[in-house]
Amino acid sequence: MSELYPVYVVTATYNEADNLPTLVHRLFELRLPLHLIVVDDASPDGTGELAEQLAARYPGKVTVVHRPGKLGYASAHRQALSMALNHGAATVITMDADLSHDPGRIPALMQALEHCDVVVGSRYVPGGRIEGWGWFRHFLSRVGGRFVTRLLTGLRAGDCTSGFRAYRAPLLRKVRFDQTQSEGYGFLVEMLFRCQRAGARICEVPIVFVDRRAGRSKLSKRIILESALLCFKLLGQRLCTRPHRGKR
């Protein structure tokens, strides 16, 4: 549907030199009119320079943002979302650069977006699953990311912490993503919370999430704690304020 184009894909990178070239090639292999924004935080492994080389290889299709240091997953996304909207995006797709999110699912996300405002690539709907995680990551995701998060925030989506999403631009403008406060993956919960309270149509399509094969995880205890505290903060908001609904 033409109202969903142009589509901007945004990805944050920190030490993803082993993964980014594959991601970029697979994205443009889809032969969809996509523009990619890479936000790199001065990765010591040279991801930023590599991104520039890829941008030269796909002229006019890749924008690289270089930041001075590791400023966090959430602020990278806030910056990339603003940039995509300023460039005239009608749809913004967010995805990780570590190949855990399969670019091959983008057509399914786009198809679902035709009748939704935001589509979540979900590990927890029929057909979705996770490959390659140990028991602790499963536990953290199922109990923390799924059970506790949904209980406290009232979110209805099965997978509230998936970063593989497609948003319609008007919804992004409406939810004031620039006012989110998380530093890490809590951003994803905060965003979905804002979308649900704005009355957005939230859909899920199954994805197979594959654990990263190259590079290292950036998930830290501090980021896990931040996400846990965020859920209590959102519970407070839920109890104290009414959702703002209105014309879409």
Ligand SMILES: Nc1nc2c(ncn2[C@@H]2O[C@H](COP(=O)(O)OP(=O)(O)OP(=O)(O)O)[C@@H](O)[C@H]2O)c(=O)[nH]1
């Ligand atoms: N620019 C930027 N990107 C980041 C930062 N932290 C993480 N990322 C990127 O955000 C995406 C998700 O981070 P991951 O380290 O894969 O986190 P995760 O998916 O929770 O953990 P894994 O189990 O390793 O997959 C990746 O593309 C990272 O390179 C950061 O501080 N700045």
Ligand SMILES: [Mg+2]
């Ligand atoms: Mg990852």
